Amino acid sequence: MQRLANLSAARTDAGPTAIEVAGLSHVYDGREGKVPALEDIAMTVGAGRFVVIVGPSGCGKTSLLMMLAGLRRPSEGAILCNGRPIPSPDPERVGVVFQEASLFPWLSAQDNVEFPLALRHAPRAERRRRATDMLDLVGLQGFGGRYPHELSGGMKQRVAIARGLVQDPPVLLMDEPFAALDEQTRMTMGHELLRIWSQTLKTVVFITHSLTEAVYLADEVLVMSARPGRIIDRIAIALPRPRTYDMMATDTFGRLRDRIWQQIRTAD
Amino acid sequence: MRRPRPVTVRRLLIVAVLVLWEAVPQTGLIPELLLPSLSSTLRALIADWDKYGEALLVTLYEVSLAMLVACGAGILVGALVGGLKPLRDLLLPVFSSLYAVPIVILYPIFTAWLGIGSEAKIAFAGVYGFFPVMLSTAAGIRTIDPQLLLAARAMGATVPQQIGRVVIPASIPTVLTGLRLGGALTIIGVVVSEMLTSTAGIGYLVTRYRTILDSAHVFAAVFMILVLSILFDTFARYIERRTMVWQTAGRRERTDTADRRLTTAPAPV
Numbered sequence: 001m002q003r004l005a006n007l008s009a010a011r012t013d014a015g016p017t018a019i020e021v022a023g024l025s026h027v028y029d030g031r032e033g034k035v036p037a038l039e040d041i042a043m044t045v046g047a048g049r050f051v052v053i054v055g056p057s058g059c060g061k062t063s064l065l066m067m068l069a070g071l072r073r074p075s076e077g078a079i080l081c082n083g084r085p086i087p088s089p090d091p092e093r094v095g096v097v098f099q100e101a102s103l104f105p106w107l108s109a110q111d112n113v114e115f116p117l118a119l120r121h122a123p124r125a126e127r128r129r130r131a132t133d134m135l136d137l138v139g140l141q142g143f144g145g146r147y148p149h150e151l152s153g154g155m156k157q158r159v160a161i162a163r164g165l166v167q168d169p170p171v172l173l174m175d176e177p178f179a180a181l182d183e184q185t186r187m188t189m190g191h192e193l194l195r196i197w198s199q200t201l202k203t204v205v206f207i208t209h210s211l212t213e214a215v216y217l218a219d220e221v222l223v224m225s226a227r228p229g230r231i232i233d234r235i236a237i238a239l240p241r242p243r244t245y246d247m248m249a250t251d252t253f254g255r256l257r258d259r260i261w262q263q264i265r266t267a268d
Numbered sequence: 269m270r271r272p273r274p275v276t277v278r279r280l281l282i283v284a285v286l287v288l289w290e291a292v293p294q295t296g297l298i299p300e301l302l303l304p305s306l307s308s309t310l311r312a313l314i315a316d317w318d319k320y321g322e323a324l325l326v327t328l329y330e331v332s333l334a335m336l337v338a339c340g341a342g343i344l345v346g347a348l349v350g351g352l353k354p355l356r357d358l359l360l361p362v363f364s365s366l367y368a369v370p371i372v373i374l375y376p377i378f379t380a381w382l383g384i385g386s387e388a389k390i391a392f393a394g395v396y397g398f399f400p401v402m403l404s405t406a407a408g409i410r411t412i413d414p415q416l417l418l419a420a421r422a423m424g425a426t427v428p429q430q431i432g433r434v435v436i437p438a439s440i441p442t443v444l445t446g447l448r449l450g451g452a453l454t455i456i457g458v459v460v461s462e463m464l465t466s467t468a469g470i471g472y473l474v475t476r477y478r479t480i481l482d483s484a485h486v487f488a489a490v491f492m493i494l495v496l497s498i499l500f501d502t503f504a505r506y507i508e509r510r511t512m513v514w515q516t517a518g519r520r521e522r523t524d525t526a527d528r529r530l531t532t533a534p535a536p537v
């Protein structure tokens with residue numbers, strides 16, 4: 001509680017803050033004893049920012065994201081989402097997109113996107129309308145009747161993004177959403193995500209393994225150490241927006257990517 | 269030359285079997301006592317249709333109730349065993365090894381408890397069909413992709429909603445496979461118990477005609493059981509196919525070219 005009070009008092013930066021994390025640590029009580037997964041994480045994400053988290057696998061990125069989504073409670077520390085704690089998942093405040101297509105295979109794309117609305121018993125007409133709007137937004141107009149197995153990997157992730165956004169949450173959390181896609185599709189999807197982001201003004205926290213993807217997408221990259229995960233560097237990506245593929249060939253892009261790489265390497 | 273389609277081959281095989289069934293006994297290669305021809309089998313069936321019809325009703329009645337028992341109890345116990353870890357650790361090994369026991373040796377006990385009427389047969393066949401239903405229901409629930417449940421939770425699904433909207437639809441295909449196997453075993457269970465100790469049903473007719481060496485009538489009864497089993501299996505497979513479109517088709521992944529066509533993003537340099 002003390003910490004929460006401190007957090008609210010400390011919120012004096014320029015713009016409004018979407019996510020604040022302070023003193024967050026987590027220890028798993030696993031079969032092989034206690035596993036310290038996260039250690040003293042502090043982060044602030046301004047509203048409308050695109051923040052990317054990178055770090056070696058097993059360093060606790062997914063765990064952190066689950067806590068931001070209210071899916072898991074940290075052993076210690078506080079999380080504020082738009083100024084309020086998030087003790088349990090709330091798709092109106094935080095949308096989540098997972099790595100593997102976590103679409104329900106027995107539902108059409110349209111019904112998958114409607115799923116969170118159906119949970120809330122929203123009227124059918126409203127459900128239809130909002131899901132259709134979202135499918136349009138992610139570039140899938142006319143694909144609502146398709147089932148997941150009739151969609152490509154990239155299209156499935158588009159549906160997942162539409163589903164994460166259907167209740168118009170200010171925050172979108174994405175856990176390696178394009179990791180299972182081939183390189184070309186992955187680049188395309190990153191570009192599409194930036195378009196969607198700029199159209200919807202969401203705050204995005206995005207986890208990835210790909211340093212290129214991190215630099216290409218982010219306003220800021222947070223680098224985590226190996227387990228127990230700590231944030232060891234914050235790198236502002238000052239590349240202009242909108243981002244273009246040509247930027248990847250520039251020196252600035254290369255230097256930023258190298259810096260992240262060095263950090264991850266020394267952290268390991 | 270084009271290879272014939274499997275369906276065509278299958279149909280031709282069935283026709284061939286029927287033709288041989290008629291032709292071989294006619295030629296006297298196999299005596300009618302061992303294998304009555306198709307036509308004499310059908311003649312026997314039609315001549316005593318009232319008896320066969322009556323027996324069929326008894327068998328159908330017993331099979332329906334036994335299936336109800338097997339499916340109801342199987343799904344219920346399977347859901348509990350699959351869903352609750354302590355129960356699973358306790359019961360699943362027991363049930364799995366019981367499945368391998370030839371339960372037919374227990375039938376005399378059933379008749380001792382319930383008499384030789386329909387009740388014993390329903391109970392026996394119900395137990396017989398219970399195992400595959402229960403085991404596949406448990407497997408279906410246990411093998412649900414945890415990612416789907418996580419996604420549902422992230423979208424704010426309550427526990428009842430997780431069960432109703434994720435666990436149940438996700439396990440339907442596996443449960444249906446169990447129902448098909450369990451249903452088939454139920455038919456076997458009823459017919460076998462009718463053959464062992466009973467006074468009615470198709471299985472009873474098989475035994476009775478066999479003791480008086482009336483092969484045509486035995487085969488007529490066997491023929492009916494065959495048709496009954498095949499009809500059930502065809503029906504069950506049809507239902508399975510209808511509900512499993514997404515499961516069977518899920519294996520083929522599409523190429524990702526559609527993504528590239530979909531977007532107006534500039535080409536990578």
Ligand SMILES: Nc1ncnc2c1ncn2[C@@H]1O[C@H](COP(=O)(O)OP(=O)(O)O)[C@@H](O)[C@H]1O
Pocket residue numbers: 028029030031035037055056057058059060061062063064227
């Ligand atoms: N439910 C759990 N119980 C015990 N340990 C876990 C659990 N979930 C994750 N871990 C452990 O915590 C560490 C961080 O996991 P995770 O957050 O998935 O990392 P990342 O997403 O960065 O790869 C890993 O070492 C993992 O084994």
Ligand SMILES: [Mg+2]
Pocket residue numbers: 061062063175
């Ligand atoms: Mg992870």
